[in-house]
Amino acid sequence: MSVTAPQGFRAAAVACGIKASGALDLALVASTRPCTAAAVFTTNQVKAAPVRYDQAMLAHRRAGFRAVVINSGNANACTGPQGLSDVYRVTELAGFLLGFPADTILMMSTGVIGVPLPVDKIRAGLMRAVPALSEAGGEAAARAIMTTDTRPKMAVRHLTIHGAPVTIGGMAKGAGMIHPHMATMLALITTDAEIDADRLQTLLRSAVDASFHRITIDGDQSTNDTVMILANGAAGVAVDEASMPLFGEALTDLCMELAKAIVQDGEGATKFVEIRVRGARTPEEARRIARHIARSPLVKTAFYGEDPNWGRILAAAGAAGVTFDPDAVSLWIQRENEPPLLLFDRGAPALYFEEEARRIFQAPSFRVLLDLDMGDGEDWVWTCDLSHEYVTINGKYRT
Amino acid sequence: MSVTAPQGFRAAAVACGIKASGALDLALVASTRPCTAAAVFTTNQVKAAPVRYDQAMLAHRRAGFRAVVINSGNANACTGPQGLSDVYRVTELAGFLLGFPADTILMMSTGVIGVPLPVDKIRAGLMRAVPALSEAGGEAAARAIMTTDTRPKMAVRHLTIHGAPVTIGGMAKGAGMIHPHMATMLALITTDAEIDADRLQTLLRSAVDASFHRITIDGDQSTNDTVMILANGAAGVAVDEASMPLFGEALTDLCMELAKAIVQDGEGATKFVEIRVRGARTPEEARRIARHIARSPLVKTAFYGEDPNWGRILAAAGAAGVTFDPDAVSLWIQRENEPPLLLFDRGAPALYFEEEARRIFQAPSFRVLLDLDMGDGEDWVWTCDLSHEYVTINGKYRT
Numbered sequence: 001m002s003v004t005a006p007q008g009f010r011a012a013a014v015a016c017g018i019k020a021s022g023a024l025d026l027a028l029v030a031s032t033r034p035c036t037a038a039a040v041f042t043t044n045q046v047k048a049a050p051v052r053y054d055q056a057m058l059a060h061r062r063a064g065f066r067a068v069v070i071n072s073g074n075a076n077a078c079t080g081p082q083g084l085s086d087v088y089r090v091t092e093l094a095g096f097l098l099g100f101p102a103d104t105i106l107m108m109s110t111g112v113i114g115v116p117l118p119v120d121k122i123r124a125g126l127m128r129a130v131p132a133l134s135e136a137g138g139e140a141a142a143r144a145i146m147t148t149d150t151r152p153k154m155a156v157r158h159l160t161i162h163g164a165p166v167t168i169g170g171m172a173k174g175a176g177m178i179h180p181h182m183a184t185m186l187a188l189i190t191t192d193a194e195i196d197a198d199r200l201q202t203l204l205r206s207a208v209d210a211s212f213h214r215i216t217i218d219g220d221q222s223t224n225d226t227v228m229i230l231a232n233g234a235a236g237v238a239v240d241e242a243s244m245p246l247f248g249e250a251l252t253d254l255c256m257e258l259a260k261a262i263v264q265d266g267e268g269a270t271k272f273v274e275i276r277v278r279g280a281r282t283p284e285e286a287r288r289i290a291r292h293i294a295r296s297p298l299v300k301t302a303f304y305g306e307d308p309n310w311g312r313i314l315a316a317a318g319a320a321g322v323t324f325d326p327d328a329v330s331l332w333i334q335r336e337n338e339p340p341l342l343l344f345d346r347g348a349p350a351l352y353f354e355e356e357a358r359r360i361f362q363a364p365s366f367r368v369l370l371d372l373d374m375g376d377g378e379d380w381v382w383t384c385d386l387s388h389e390y391v392t393i394n395g396k397y398r399t
Numbered sequence: 400m401s402v403t404a405p406q407g408f409r410a411a412a413v414a415c416g417i418k419a420s421g422a423l424d425l426a427l428v429a430s431t432r433p434c435t436a437a438a439v440f441t442t443n444q445v446k447a448a449p450v451r452y453d454q455a456m457l458a459h460r461r462a463g464f465r466a467v468v469i470n471s472g473n474a475n476a477c478t479g480p481q482g483l484s485d486v487y488r489v490t491e492l493a494g495f496l497l498g499f500p501a502d503t504i505l506m507m508s509t510g511v512i513g514v515p516l517p518v519d520k521i522r523a524g525l526m527r528a529v530p531a532l533s534e535a536g537g538e539a540a541a542r543a544i545m546t547t548d549t550r551p552k553m554a555v556r557h558l559t560i561h562g563a564p565v566t567i568g569g570m571a572k573g574a575g576m577i578h579p580h581m582a583t584m585l586a587l588i589t590t591d592a593e594i595d596a597d598r599l600q601t602l603l604r605s606a607v608d609a610s611f612h613r614i615t616i617d618g619d620q621s622t623n624d625t626v627m628i629l630a631n632g633a634a635g636v637a638v639d640e641a642s643m644p645l646f647g648e649a650l651t652d653l654c655m656e657l658a659k660a661i662v663q664d665g666e667g668a669t670k671f672v673e674i675r676v677r678g679a680r681t682p683e684e685a686r687r688i689a690r691h692i693a694r695s696p697l698v699k700t701a702f703y704g705e706d707p708n709w710g711r712i713l714a715a716a717g718a719a720g721v722t723f724d725p726d727a728v729s730l731w732i733q734r735e736n737e738p739p740l741l742l743f744d745r746g747a748p749a750l751y752f753e754e755e756a757r758r759i760f761q762a763p764s765f766r767v768l769l770d771l772d773m774g775d776g777e778d779w780v781w782t783c784d785l786s787h788e789y790v791t792i793n794g795k796y797r798t
Contacts, residue, residue, distance in 0.1 A: 046717030046725040078713050078725075080747025113710020114748050223714045297696070297785070298793055305794030311512020314477050315622045318445030326445040326477075348479025349513050386696070387794075391787050394697055395704030 002154035004138035005169035006192035008032040008234030011137030013144035016125025018073035018111070018118055024144035026125040029188060030067035030098060030133055035230040036194075037065045037106065038201035040208045042225035049076045049083030049117075050107040051224060053091070057103055062197030065230060066104040068188055069094050070145050071122060072173070073111040075184065077223035086117040093123055097130040108226050110147055110173060110184040142171035145186055148393055149173050153261040157250040164237035166193045166247070170254050174215075174262030184222040185212060187258055193247060194233030203248045204229050211255035214381050215263050227255075263382045268389030271303045272365040272382065277317075280377030285322045287379035289370070292320035300386035308333065308357035310343045317370060324372045332369040335360045340369055401553035403537035404568035405591035407431040407633030410536030412543035415524025417472035417510070417517055423543035425524040428587060429466035429497060429532055434629040435593075436464045436505065437600035439607045441624035448475045448482030448516075449506040450623060452490070456502055461596030464629060465503040467587055468493050469544050470521060471572070472510040474583065476622035485516040492522055496529040507625050509546055509572060509583040541570035544585055547792055548572050552660040556649040563636035565592045565646070569653050573614075573661030583621040584611060586657055592646060593632030602647045603628050610654035613780050614662050626654075662781045667788030670702045671764040671781065676716075679776030684721045686778035688769065691719035699785035707732065707756035709742045716769060723771045731768040734759045739768055 004011050011029045018025040039058060041051050057065075069090055076083045091105040098105070109117070142152035153172045158165065172187035195203070208227050229251075231239075239247045264272050275294050280286035293299055296316040302309040310331055318326065327347030332340035341360060342350040360366050403410050410428045417424040438457060440450050456464075468489055475482050490504040497504070508516070541551035552571045557564065571586035594602070607626050628650075630638075638646045663671050674693050679685035692698055695715040701708040709730055717725065726746030731739035740759060741749040759765050 044714060044717040045719075045721070045723055046713050046728075075710070078710050078743060078746075078748065080726075082747070113708070113714060114743070116748075221718060223710075223717065297789075301790050301793035304790065307794065309512070311474070311477050311622075314445050315443060315512060318443040318622065319620060320444075322444070324444055327479075329445075344477060344513070347477075348481070349477065349515075386790060388787050388790050390696070391700050391703065391785060391790055394700035395706065395786075 002138035002142045002171040003029050003169045003190045004135050005156040006167040006190050008232045009190045010133040011141040012129040012132035013140035014125045014128045017121045025073045027070040027141035027144035028129040031232040033232040034064040035232045036063045036197040038204045039228040042221040044221050046223050048224040049087050050109045053087040054106050066100040068106045070108045075111045075113045075224050076109040076117040077113045086119050108186050145173045155254045155257040157254045159250045161237050161243045166235045172258040184224040187227040189229040191231045192235035194238040195231045207252040207255040210252050211259040266384040267393045268387040269384035271385040274367040276380040277370045278378040279372040281375040282377040283379045286377040289317050289320040290381045294381045294383035303385035304387045306361045308361045328373040330371045333360045334367040335363045400555050401537035401541045401570040402428050402568045402589045403534050404555040405566040405589045407631045408589045409532040410540040411528040411531035412539035413524045413527045416520045424472045426469040426540035426543035427528040430631040432631040433463040434631040435462045435596040437603045438627040441620040443620050445622050447623040448486050449508045452486040453505050465499040467505045469507045474510045474512045474623050475508040475516040477513040485518050507585050544572045554653045554656040556653045558649045560636050560642045565634045571657040583623040586626040588628040590630045591634035593637040594630045606651040606654040609651050610658040665783040666792045667786040668783035670784040673766040675779040676769045677777040678771040680774040681776040682778045685776040688716050688719040689780045693780045693782035702784035703786045705760045707760045727772040729770045732759045733766040734762045
């Protein structure tokens with residue numbers, strides 16, 4: 001279902017030839033009613049042309065949006081002035097075919113960097129996609145935005161606001177391992193609630209902080225990362241001050257499901273790991289340490305090898321740039337629905353059975369808990385392991 | 400040769416059983432004369448017991464040092480109070496066997512974290528090592544400090560100070576890929592010049608900044624990283640204010656050779672790559688960008704795949720947390736002794752033959768040049784690729 005679950009949204013997907021494999025590579029999502037829109041973009045200094053375009057459109061207008069064009073297989077990044085001009089050509093054509101001004105059309109791209117966008121292929125694809133728009137097109141759209149993803153990522157939430165049923169639908173693509181290091185993450189979310197653009201931006205920012213930003217290091221994002229939401233009001237009910245928390249909770253929940261799906265489908269990933277740090281002076285310090293652990297290649301290869309080599313976790317924590325007393329630190333690992341196993345107890349190795357630790361690391365999903373015993377700061381990130389398959393995928397991505 | 404090249408230094412290496420493989424795992428380096436000493440240690444919050452011990456000894460005295468005990472196979476890190484006590488037991492025994500006070504003996508360790516140091520094995524090893532000390536023991540010592548290294552790393556420099564011949568010798572072990580992410584880097588350097596401890600510390604700090612720190616991200620070091628130098632004065636000449644630059648240059652040159660050897664022998668490394676950034680506002684910003692590029696798994700896997708996927712390099716640069724204008728950026732790649740090939744020209748793809756770019760990436764060693772066109776800031780780092788072999792080594796390190 002994904003983005004077409006809410007009322008008034010239709011989608012279509014075609015294979016227009018950007019991907020040499022012949023797989024779906026162009027998605028079109030359109031609303032029967034004008035939408036408010038909000039988005040969170042990459043903070044990378046090098047922004048892809050579609051990101052620059054969307055930022056300009058969202059600064060230019062906050063309502064009246066009609067559709068989003070998304071292509072995979074080409075990021076349209078580092079493509080110079082031609083890249084931006086190509087986005088305009090695509091959105092103008094999509095607007096023309098849909099019967100709306102070009103500035104009501106948004107665009108996202110993901111794929112190889114530095115190769116000019118094949119606009120002719122996209123043009124031909126749009127001419128097939130527009131007549132194919134349908135309320136059943138959500139899943140195909142979710143497939144069309146995939147790059148090295150192995151499965152589409154979709155989520156839907158239903159809630160009731162002032163007695164009226166409201167739906168939120170979303171699709172995402174990821175693939176980069178944890179903290180998608182420049183491996184583009186795209187998400188498009190739709191809702192049939194009515195929400196003004198400012199509220200929508202506030203709610204989206206908060207939802208992204210609790211979800212997609214948990215799998216992404218700030219300032220270490222791709223040229224194309226984009227999370228966007230469109231609200232078309234087709235449900236006939238407005239999200240006001242009173243119902244914002246309710247809607248925000250559902251939106252956050254949906255984003256968390258999509259973010260989790262991205263990590264679980266990380267390139268070559270065989271493990272899903274939650275890194276939780278508590279006892280820091282502040283949540284920011286806890287988060288910094290959690291992220292540093294989660295991005296260490298030595299930690300990630302130990303996850304892959306199912307080797308409970310906890311010394312690497314402590315070493316990564318100590319290199320995060322946060323001061324703490326190593327003699328006060330404790331470390332646990334935990335398998336779902338089981339009590340945590342203490343490995344390191346206030347500065348010294350704990351007594352535990354190696355086989356028990358190994359059994360936890362052998363689970364497809366487990367948690368790492370680190371307590372610094374300094375304060376109340378707590379935070380967490382989601383990550384995956386670093387496998388042979390990751391190297392294979394990324395060593396040969398373009399070929 | 401290595402550390403026994405300078406006059407008055409002897410070394411021995413034995414297999415004392417820390418490594419299950421039966422390989423050499425204990426090195427002893429001793430001086431016939433008392434030495435001044437200086438060292439640069441890891442900035443990791445979690446410091447191994449031998450690092451804590453050496454820091455205390457170097458604060459306690461700056462001259463009169465006699466020997467260094469180095470074991471591989473066990474890092475003696477995260478071992479609690481027992482870990483520090485174990486270092487004292489080892490240095491006391493070494494001092495007793497050599498006939499010197501315990502506080503003239505230093506220690507380094509590298510290997511698995513979190514496992515108690517097998518002091519009994521080291522005791523037995525020392526009893527064999529002390530009588531085996533010899534001026535020919537340098538190479539065996541360099542072998543004994545290896546962990547996942549595939550070859551020993553040694554370097555020697557000869558210079559003349561005030562007419563007298565002076566020698567500097569060194570050995571190192573590394574192995575972690577670029578920026579040895581917590582993969583311990585140890586280096587021991589010896590010289591027969593006479594230098595007071597303050598000058599020695601100044602010269603070592605400067606040499607390390609231009610060498611080992613080029614392959615290590617500050618604050619992202621192992622629990623055990625140590626670079627140490629001993630000066631015993633056996634050459635009969637003192638390094639004074641006038642000869643400091645000469646000695647410093649030779650020391651830096653030796654450190655660069657050892658640092659380069661560490662990267663070239665990086666775990667699973669098949670490529671040696673210099674990342675050079677110029678045109679930044681400051682050298683610090685240039686260095687930050689160079690390091691960010693060098694640590695990106697996507698960039699490193701592209702090196703491994705010999706895929707000149709330069710978009711990943713630009714994306715990594717843009718995520719370094721340094722603001723710049725992507726439309727002013729240019730990027731080249733260069734094979735040794737050949738002119739650089741322009742890939743990206745002030746914000747847009749350059750015209751070049753893909754085969755030519757691929758040929759450069761197929762070289763075992765090449766350079767990446769990034770020009771931000773903002774100022775005079777320039778800096779560089781050395782890195783290697785991320786291979787299947789790296790994952791294999793680190794997924795199974797303990798088993």
